[in-house]
Amino acid sequence: MNALRSLLPYLKKYKARLIWGLIAITISNVFSVAIPYFVGTTLDRLNTGARTGNPATGAYLAKQAGIIVLLSIGSGIFLYLTRQTIIVMSRLLEYDIRNNFLGHVRSLSMGWFNNTPTGDIMALATNDISAVREFAGPGLMYTANTITTFGFVLVRMLTLSWKITALSLIPLPLVSYTVYWLGRKIHSLFTEVQGQYGDITSYAQENMSGVRVVRAYVREAFSMSAFARLSELYKVKNIKLVKTQAMMMPAMMALIGVSQLIVLVVGGNEIMAGRSTIGDIAQFFAYISQLIWPVIAVGWVTNLVQRGAASMARLNKVLDIRPEVADGAQTDNAILAIKGRIEFRDVTFRYRPELPDVLKNISFAVESGSTLAIIGTTGAGKTTIVNLISRLYDVTSGTILIDGEPIQHIPIDVLRSAIGAVSQETFLFSDTIAGNIRFGSRDASDEAMLRASKIAQLYDNVERFPKKFDTIVGERGITLSGGQKQRTAIARAILREPTILILDDALSAVDTETEEQILHGLRGLMRQRTSILIAHRISTVKDADQIIVMDHAEIVERGTHDELLALKGEYARIYERQLLEAELESL
Ligand SMILES: Nc1ncnc2c1ncn2[C@@H]1O[C@H](COP(=O)(O)OP(=O)(O)OP(=O)(O)O)[C@@H](O)[C@H]1O
Ligand SMILES: [Mg+2]
Known part of the structure; x- marks a missing residue:
């Protein structure tokens, strides 16, 4: 429930609308509560007028009818204004929350995205924000409506007869509770149905987009029967939902019928005893029917509040996360551009505290305008180096310097807009x-x-x-x-x-001839920029000013192509193997 307090700043923004809405709802209820009074007095005049020497006339009836029509119109107009203010406000509020939420999510670090399924983020941005909106709109509106209607109607009923009032109200709390209880059940069944529907669509989508694999492995029949099972479950859950929903109206009507029965029996006795008139009892009937909706609303709104609070709590959990990588006190906003010298000093990095180091004591420097190539076994940490240069993550220990400045001093936008990166997965x-x-x-x-x-x-x-x-x-x-x-x-x-051009395994899917052409075309471009080439093929890296060879989170060799060959180490071994492969291919 406390979670809903975080809605206050949003509500404050629309305070005027909210207040107008509450005023409108009160006026609307004053009008509608007056209607039964005129019905009652008309009936009494019709019933006893002749006896008291004050008979009802056509003109009198027309006047009373006219008043009732005007009251109905007045009530309708203000009800319309209520919806125009409060429901519209809830839509504006939803818009604000959604923008805030997505703005915040965008600022969160890669680590968070890696560990949060996209479906969960989508559910927060749609279902949960909707639930909060339903609280702020219908939830607040019907709460106000219930309070004012109840207040006015109760005063009217008590002035007519406290005895009939007390007895006829007995079943009403049960109505509220039934709506609350059934409402919860329906909602949880509905959520199940939606979840099942999600399963069906993801399954269908995967099998459609993966149709080639399904066919190649002759899995059509299996696919179909699995789909049929999901479909069957969906049907069963839907039928259960429909059956529960079907109970709602009859249960309501039965309980309200009991109230009306009480009015009839107790009221009838009061008339016979001469303590009430027919007009009074007619008013009671009208008031009981005016209370139906507010009483139902109590149960319904309780659900909206609970759901809204739960959703807001879920949203708050994300909204409270501070992005790990962000501009802060260390940022030097005077830096508007970079030249592109990159230096790693003793950098160690792990993706999460509980995971092992994926970079260990990495040090190197790339002069502005020169080319660094990184080659090495898969999983050695090559892509991770690139991630750190774009500051998708911050180092665990050590320092990265750009133009001699610690990378944290450079505004993130300045840094990232200076980088043109082709990532491994296009x-x-x-x-x-x-x-x-x-x-x-x-x-x-x-x-x-x-x-x-x-x-x-x-x-x-x-x-x-x-x-x-x-x-x-x-x-x-x-x-x-x-x-x-x-x-x-x-x-x-x-x-x-870009000032810094990064190609992470970006030539892996092109043949060596095209690769040669691309590298040739890039050469002019790379002369003025700092470039980082990551590759598995010697042909890609051989012309770089500096090559580092990585294995298991560490740099094992470094130098130019010729120096590395002379070293007769890991690089030379890769080179010979690839030469051999090329020869075998050309046979
Ligand atoms: N987001 C991540 N969370 C946790 N571990 C990760 C993450 N990304 C990569 N790793 C791990 O870090 C290690 C280094 O990965 P990296 O992608 O840097 O390797 P790589 O040298 O680029 O490999 P490849 O040549 O296959 O592209 C791997 O063991 C990998 O499992
Ligand atoms: Mg990689």
């Missing part, structure tokens, strides 16, 4: 090829974009597509080959004209 968006290349440099001219695609050896390929650079890639478009994807990513990095 990620393309469902957009045109041009859009994908322009991803990090929206304002680049068409010529620059085409030039980048030529250097990346992508141009000729794309020119052969009917729509050329306007070809959509991904699910809604064509599927690019692995090498075409890599080259699109390379063009994207080149177009940024």
